[in-house]
Amino acid sequence: GAVSGSGNLKQVKLERESELRIEVSDEPLRLRVVNGTAEIFGSELPPEIWRTFPPRLKFAVFTWYGATIEMDGVTETDYTADETPMVSYVNVHAILDARRRSAKASTSTDSGSTQGPRVIVVGPTDSGKSTLTKMLLSWAAKQGWKPTFVDLDIGQGSITIPGTIAATPIEMPLDPVEGVPLDMALVYYYGHIQPSKNVELYKALVKELAQVLERQFTGNPESRAAGLVINTMGWIEGVGYELLLHAIDTFNTSVVLVLGQEKLFSMLKDVLRSKSNVDVVKLHKSGGVVARDSNYRKGSRSSRIQEYFYGLSKELSPYANTASFNDLQVFRIGGGPQAPRSALPIGSDPVSNPLRVTPVKIDDQILLHSVLAVSYAEEPDQIISSNVSGFVYVTEVDVQRKKITFLAPSPGALPSKFLVAGSLSWLESVEAR
Numbered sequence: 001g002a003v004s005g006s007g008n009l010k011q012v013k014l015e016r017e018s019e020l021r022i023e024v025s026d027e028p029l030r031l032r033v034v035n036g037t038a039e040i041f042g043s044e045l046p047p048e049i050w051r052t053f054p055p056r057l058k059f060a061v062f063t064w065y066g067a068t069i070e071m072d073g074v075t076e077t078d079y080t081a082d083e084t085p086m087v088s089y090v091n092v093h094a095i096l097d098a099r100r101r102s103a104k105a106s107t108s109t110d111s112g113s114t115q116g117p118r119v120i121v122v123g124p125t126d127s128g129k130s131t132l133t134k135m136l137l138s139w140a141a142k143q144g145w146k147p148t149f150v151d152l153d154i155g156q157g158s159i160t161i162p163g164t165i166a167a168t169p170i171e172m173p174l175d176p177v178e179g180v181p182l183d184m185a186l187v188y189y190y191g192h193i194q195p196s197k198n199v200e201l202y203k204a205l206v207k208e209l210a211q212v213l214e215r216q217f218t219g220n221p222e223s224r225a226a227g228l229v230i231n232t233m234g235w236i237e238g239v240g241y242e243l244l245l246h247a248i249d250t251f252n253t254s255v256v257l258v259l260g261q262e263k264l265f266s267m268l269k270d271v272l273r274s275k276s277n278v279d280v281v282k283l284h285k286s287g288g289v290v291a292r293d294s295n296y297r298k299g300s301r302s303s304r305i306q307e308y309f310y311g312l313s314k315e316l317s318p319y320a321n322t323a324s325f326n327d328l329q330v331f332r333i334g335g336g337p338q339a340p341r342s343a344l345p346i347g348s349d350p351v352s353n354p355l356r357v358t359p360v361k362i363d364d365q366i367l368l369h370s371v372l373a374v375s376y377a378e379e380p381d382q383i384i385s386s387n388v389s390g391f392v393y394v395t396e397v398d399v400q401r402k403k404i405t406f407l408a409p410s411p412g413a414l415p416s417k418f419l420v421a422g423s424l425s426w427l428e429s430v431e432a433r
């Protein structure tokens with residue numbers, strides 16, 4: 001028999017094409033498949049083996065052919081649903097799979113025909129975009145493809161910390177607890193969680209990311225044929241809509257999947273009508289998608305930052321480093337305090353350049369508790385076009401001794417002395433301990 005931790009064992013029998021929807025409580029939940037086969041967001045669960053799911057995680061265990069699931073622990077909610085959009089989702093996967101195969105088989109010298117599908121998932125907040133993205137990536141990886149995951153969601157992205165846009169090849173179905181591996185990720189730091197803070201910067205970074213991927217594809221027919229799956233933000237009105245169009249265009253998207261919004265679907269269908277090589281597809285939102293309020297979002301943003309420095313279950317300890325003000329340079333992009341008009345030469349325009357890179361005085365206490373990116377730039381003017389190697393968290397600024405103390409996920413010197421600040425901060429003492 002199983003060794004039960006809490007004595008709350010429960011078995012659930014799932015019929016074919018149904019799912020068990022779970023919201024984990026404040027205590028972790030253990031779960032396993034005792035019979036049949038089941039998957040979490042496209043990633044199959046190994047038979048018999050207990051897995052532990054962290055507090056507050058919301059997920060579904062889906063079965064194509066029937067399964068028996070065993071849970072150990074008390075959930076916030078758990079219920080079975082037999083109405084899901086999974087068949088329509090897997091049909092999309094089948095079409096993408098056929099396109100990947102034809103791209104791989106193509107011997108044409110025309111680059112278009114060796115390019116696999118470039119899929120973008122769009123829709124309002126809490127429509128299941130990230131979840132569908134994960135499924136499409138995991139199903140593709142299960143069949144041996146290595147699609148590239150692009151996450152443009154600076155608020156609730158799943159590759160690294162908030163405030164970033166990033167891409168990474170997916171070589172294995174995604175682990176439902178561990179998420180996306182970071183070791184091969186290409187990360188750009190935007191530094192804010194609202195795209196409206198600096199729309200021009202957001203667009204510039206999206207463009208940089210797309211260009212780098214394009215170059216990588218040129219030398220890599222395998223990942224070229226596997227294509228892209230792009231997750232986006234839930235901001236679909238006004239400037240948010242404009243940013244969606246910008247992403248669709250910048251990545252040369254060939255498939256637009258619209259989740260749960262008729263209006264967005266018809267708008268996109270309309271504007272993309274002239275592009276015969278773009279398919280716009282409407283998909284139903286799953287009834288299982290859980291709406292998350294702003295508090296929950298805030299909490300999950302701060303746990304993403306905590307996870308970056310401390311690991312998923314606080315198994316890592318970050319390194320505290322101290323550097324002298326002279327050894328580091330901190331920059332901010334755009335914004336910043338503006339010179340009053342009276343201080344400017346007559347006739348000049350006080351409007352700040354959103355892409356201007358300006359040094360931040362380190363003795364500025366504003367840096368305390370902020371999350372800074374470590375840029376790969378070799379010169380300050382390369383900061384916008386450079387990706388970042390990782391992040392540090394400023395724990396102390398000692399103006400007297402001109403020293404700055406920060407946490408970093410690895411020991412030793414930083415790979416570069418150029419740090420980028422945004423508006424992202426984190427109160428470690430409150431949230432991580």
Ligand code: ADP
Binds near residue numbers: 019021059123129291
């Ligand atoms: P979006 O990316 O559109 O904001 P998500 O894909 O992140 O939405 O889904 C919102 C939340 O709902 C997430 O916590 C996700 O794990 C959960 N969720 C999605 N689909 C299901 C489902 N079928 N059953 C249970 N929870 C789900």
